[in-house]
Amino acid sequence: MNYSKIDEFKTKSNSDFLKLAKDLKPRLYQEKICPDQDYENKVLRKNDSIVIDFKDHFVGYLSFTLETSGSHFDAPAYLKLNFAENEAELDEDSSTYDGWLSKAWIQEEFLHIDIMPQRVDLKRRYAFRYLKITVIDTSEKYGVSFKDICLRAVSSADMNAVKDVNTPDPMLNRIDYIGRKTLQQCMQEVFEDGVKRDRRLWLGDLFLQAKVNYVTFKNYDLVKRCLYMFAGMTFDDDRIGACFFTEPDFAVDDTYLADYAMFFLICVWDYYEATGDRKTLEDLYPIAIKQIDIVLKNNVKGFVYDDIGDSFTAFVDWSKGLNKQASVQAITIYALGYGAKVAEFLGDIDRSIYYKKCKDAMTEAALENFWDQDKKMFVSGKDRQISWASQVWMIEAEVVKGQEAKDLIKRTMEFNPEYKMVSPYMYHHFIVSIIKSGDLELAKNEMKNYWGKMVEAGADTFWELYNPLDPNESPYGSTMVNSYCHAWSCTPTYLIRKYFVG
Amino acid sequence: MNYSKIDEFKTKSNSDFLKLAKDLKPRLYQEKICPDQDYENKVLRKNDSIVIDFKDHFVGYLSFTLETSGSHFDAPAYLKLNFAENEAELDEDSSTYDGWLSKAWIQEEFLHIDIMPQRVDLKRRYAFRYLKITVIDTSEKYGVSFKDICLRAVSSADMNAVKDVNTPDPMLNRIDYIGRKTLQQCMQEVFEDGVKRDRRLWLGDLFLQAKVNYVTFKNYDLVKRCLYMFAGMTFDDDRIGACFFTEPDFAVDDTYLADYAMFFLICVWDYYEATGDRKTLEDLYPIAIKQIDIVLKNNVKGFVYDDIGDSFTAFVDWSKGLNKQASVQAITIYALGYGAKVAEFLGDIDRSIYYKKCKDAMTEAALENFWDQDKKMFVSGKDRQISWASQVWMIEAEVVKGQEAKDLIKRTMEFNPEYKMVSPYMYHHFIVSIIKSGDLELAKNEMKNYWGKMVEAGADTFWELYNPLDPNESPYGSTMVNSYCHAWSCTPTYLIRKYFVG
Missing domain, CATH: 2.60.120.260 (Galactose-binding domain-like)
Structure with a gap:
């Protein structure tokens, strides 16, 4: 089942946060x-x-x-x-x-x-x-x-307000433009994931959209509004939902995805870094760190994340049959790193030390439990599945770094694991992992290779799904409901502007 | 082709008449x-x-x-x-x-x-x-x-405003009620022909609807409005259209049906008889008699109506392949009779005498040209087609009367001509012809027999089309567009109230 549904769904609200989110409703450009x-x-x-x-x-x-x-x-x-x-x-x-x-x-x-x-x-x-x-x-x-x-x-964003990157590489310029256009289309009264289908706020998508927004439209209030929404209505056990509705009234969806929930803290921190708005950081810090604490309590035993198989309790990617254990192990490590940093910044020192310790212990556990010494790749789950996602996230979480990370990327590309990357969302993390390994040139080429093929296929905006090997792939049983302007695909604009120019 | 279409359609308007019609727009009961x-x-x-x-x-x-x-x-x-x-x-x-x-x-x-x-x-x-x-x-x-x-x-008519007939015959009572309901449903801002399909004013339908209205809802203004519409916008050669649109503005349709056009005078006269509104009679008399004059000039040669075959230049009935010559010959005679009467009433004596002469000459020509001495029935067209319609209209126009008419009806029912009656509209005229022959009991029984079968088939309102032998018959190629509440089928209420009770 690739959706979540809770029969007796109970929520908890913070009316001040919800009011703040309501008051930030943007006027749309027409x-x-x-x-x-x-x-x-x-x-x-x-x-x-x-x-x-x-x-x-x-x-x-x-x-x-x-x-x-x-x-x-x-x-x-x-x-x-x-x-x-x-x-x-x-x-x-x-x-x-x-x-x-x-x-x-x-x-x-x-x-x-x-x-x-x-x-x-x-x-x-x-x-x-x-x-x-x-x-x-x-x-x-x-x-x-x-x-x-x-x-x-x-749209709540104005295409004319952002200048082109004007690199010497026309394809890079075009990818930047289409990414920007994709984001602009999806910026409505919230950051929508797709404008044809879903048309609502997803936390994992917001996490990426906000990053692109900071280097382009700089519509900080729209991010702020979305952050206060997620914080303003949660599951009654304080878990932040993966998705949020605004019509007919604000309502959190009964979908919880552990990776998305942990991204909330990073998303709040990114917002603070972009704006310096300490009030918001302080407002949202308590519910943000709770997301990490809940995962540690519910899903992590002996510093190892539960083997959740391919269940829809964390997202990671749409890849069918993908075992997500190693990926969410890495994502938890990644979130703990941010947790430690933000806690320290806000003077919550004990917690900062605690998160740091957890991070180290989980990193050690990751190497012990998921690293296959023979294959020299990360494996996941009881069947020791090898996937792209596991390698990517272990690198992004810096479980392996530097030359080791570079080697792992090379090895993964050569080995080309059966469990591939399906979504541009996952490809984004792949590019980030290459950047983290220090090979900017490879990152840029791989990015151009993937998103460039969509450009060559005539994309006006980037698609929700793109498998260069199977253009008719859909996780939904038919391409008729595929979305061809999907926010999680807009990240090259961020990558280009942050890493590949200037 | 069973519809009319004129490429360069030109009309003529009388703005006073149109304004009067507009001002009479009814408020609808809700x-x-x-x-x-x-x-x-x-x-x-x-x-x-x-x-x-x-x-x-x-x-x-x-x-x-x-x-x-x-x-x-x-x-x-x-x-x-x-x-x-x-x-x-x-x-x-x-x-x-x-x-x-x-x-x-x-x-x-x-x-x-x-x-x-x-x-x-x-x-x-x-x-x-x-x-x-x-x-x-x-x-x-x-x-x-x-x-x-x-x-x-x-509806612009109120079902509660009319009392039941309360005859000892439950079927008669039911037919009366359903007829009334059918009319009430079709009384909207004009007398509509059907409320599912067409939804507009047709002159031949109005002619019958008005008669039922006078013995039930007595909504005289709605008839007046419709009469002034038809008179207010005509073909540019003064012909009254068969059909009239009210949206987005008043407009006569480019369909001319000679029988319908000639009914206009009778419809105006019926209205005068019901209301005593002489002003309206005098207003509409000139355009009404023009319809007869136009037919005499355009379609009648040597007192014989042209052989129009089954063309859509007159309606008569939907019956496929029906030769309409004898029927319109009779309808012209019928209209001339009213023409002479109304002209005389309004002191237009020369015209009255002229119409009387034409009527007699056309009656003589009808007997000479359309009566088959062997078969003792009326024939129509060059192929001497025998149809129900021809017999019915020759009787309704009193070309044959009394015992001769009775005999002809009996003969027709026994012979059962191949060209049958298809619509309740035609059946209405069949019942009227029996009444004219003087056999009220047969008229009532035939009426009950036809409309009663619709009642038994579960009709809440009377249908546009009903062939007891083929319930799936449609002149439109599919029953999906058949109308099951059609005004021209509501006449039993008139027949019952005028002829069969009290």
């Missing part, structure tokens, strides 16, 4: 986009269709004027609208969809228009570059034509 | 209907559905509250709504529809609901007794339930 295409003179009848290319990815609200020609309309017009982020989506037949994610995410609408001419304003928000309008029927007596097909694009 | 059924506790998930029976036919606007259970909704709910006048419609698969009338008439909606709980108010008007709601999808994490499924029913 832009009217009306593609200049030759569709206005086309008269459409039963089964005719037009495709409008908005020339870039947008999030927003569609409107158009529907006019008639021929006799007075003697029946409603019946239209089908398909919104597509990726042109290939236009050819997909939703009636065949049989994935496990809701079919409701497929961006299609059936509309009856009773009176024409009429300005039609769609109330729902869509994420798309391509719009296909099919006339299911008019009548024998009249046809329809479309005028002023326009989109009111929305 | 009633809130919330079926008391056990659906509120049902939790629905993917592919689940509920059927709500509103227990009677209604026209109006649906609303419901959509709630969720389980986890917080993490995807929109995607619903399909099917509205059905007739329960059998719920089992029809609209994706297979291939008729020639617009598929847009099929009462189905696909709705995405993004935020729950939500009160959903549908903006379109539907005609239905049954509502099926199918949950296309929610998500694995939540289900939906429905609360307060309500209908705001609308």
Whole structure:
């Protein structure tokens, strides 16, 4: 099961935090986009269709004027609208969809228009570059034509406010731009994970989005708002949820992912480093460190994280059958490092010492339990599974460092473990692990290699999922619900601006 | 081709008449209907559905509250709504529809609901007794339930304002009630022909609806409004259109049907007789008699109506391949009779004498050209086609009368011509022809026999089409667009109240 569901879900709220988050609701930038295409003179009848290319990815609200020609309309017009982020989506037949994610995410609408001419304003928000309008029927007596097909694009970030990187490498510039565009699209009233599907705040995504935001739009208040949301409503045992809803009212989802929960502290610290806003750091520190304490208490026995198999109690990656034990062992070590640092900074010295000790003990336990001396790679779980994720996180958590880390990366790339990286989210951590090993050139090349292939495939924004070996891969049973503008894929902009330029 | 379409359609308007019609726009009676059924506790998930029976036919606007259970909704709910006048419609698969009338008439909606709980108010008007709601999808994490499924029913007539006939014959009482209900449903801002499909004013339907209205709701202003509409905008050669639109603005349709146009004078006269409103009679007389003059000039040569075959230049009936020549010959005679009467009443004596002469000459020509001495029936067209319609109209126009008419009816029923009556509209004229022949008992029995079978088949309102021998007959290529509450079928209420009681 790759989702979580709790029958009697109980939560705990901090009304001051929630109020603060509410008050920080951003005003959205709006832009009217009306593609200049030759569709206005086309008269459409039963089964005719037009495709409008908005020339870039947008999030927003569609409107158009529907006019008639021929006799007075003697029946409603019946239209089908398909919104597509990726042109290939236009050819997909939703009636065949049989994935496990809701079919409701497929961006299609059936509309009856009773009176024409009429300005039609769609109330729902869509994420798309391509719009296909099919006339299911008019009548024998009249046809329809479309005028002023326009989109009111929305975002809480302004693309024009950020300068291009202008490196000598056009691909690097393009990757930076698309990453920025991806983030901008996903910056709405919260940091959304995807604008086509999910459309909500996930903690693991926020962790990365915030990093990109600090080197681009610098919309600090949106990060602050999201941090106070997560802190403002938690599970009743103080665990921070992996995901947060804002409609019809603020509500934490009943999904807990241990890795995401531990990232909260780092996310708060990143925010402090970017803003110097000590009040927020102090406000959120208690609930942030609790996330580490809860993991230590619930999931760590003798400094070893439980073998959680491929369960959805931590995320790590979408990779099927991936054993997550070694990865979350490493992520806990990584979080303890930040815990020790932040505790020390705030004068919480005893805790800082305690976290440091735990970190060292878990690092030692990691080498003892997960390092395979023969293969010279990390293994995970009772079946000693070798995956990319385990190597990546052990390096990112600095369980191995320097030349050893470099060697491990080389070895992993040569060995190419069966359990691969699936998501750009995991690829981001792979690039970071290479950077941590000290090989900036390899990191840049690997980044260009992965995200560059999406650019070459025509991406306007970076995709939720990209497997260069299988472009039709979907963890959801069908590409129809894949998201082609997904925030966790926007990180190259951060990596480029932080590590690869200047 | 069973519809009309004029490429360069030109009209002529009388702004005073149109203003008068606009000012007579009725206020609609509204009633809130919330079926008391056990659906509120049902939790629905993917592919689940509920059927709500509103227990009677209604026209109006649906609303419901959509709630969720389980986890917080993490995807929109995607619903399909099917509205059905007739329960059998719920089992029809609209994706297979291939008729020639617009598929847009099929009462189905696909709705995405993004935020729950939500009160959903549908903006379109539907005609239905049954509502099926199918949950296309929610998500694995939540289900939906429905609360307060309500209908705001609308009509410009009040069912409670008319007393039952209370005859000793329960079937007669039931037919009277259903006829009245049918008319009431179709009385909206105009007299609509059907409330599911077409939803607009047709002159031939108005002609009958007005007659029923005078013996029931007595909503004289609604008739007046419709009469002034037809007179207020005509073809530019003064022909009155067969059909009139009111949205987005008043507009005559580019359909001309000679029989309907000639009925206009009779409809105006009926209105005068019911109300004594001489001003309206005088206002509309000039355009009304023009309809007869135009037919005489355009379609009648040597007192014989052109052989128009089964063309859609006159209506008569939907019967496929029906030769309409003899029927419109008779209808012209019938209209000339009224023309002479009304002209005389208004002191337009020369015209009255002229119409009388034309009537006599056309009657003589009818007997000479259309009476088959061997078969002792009327024939029509160059192939001397024998149809029910020809006999009915020749009797209604009194080309044959008394015992001859009685004999002809008997002969027709025995012979049972291949070209049958298809619509209740034609059946109405059949009953009237029997009444004109003087055999009230046969008229009543035939009426009960035809409309009574619809009652026995479970009709809440009378149907647009009913062939006792083929319940699945449709002139449109599919029953999916058949209308089950159609005004031209409501006439038994008039016949009962005028001829069969008291």
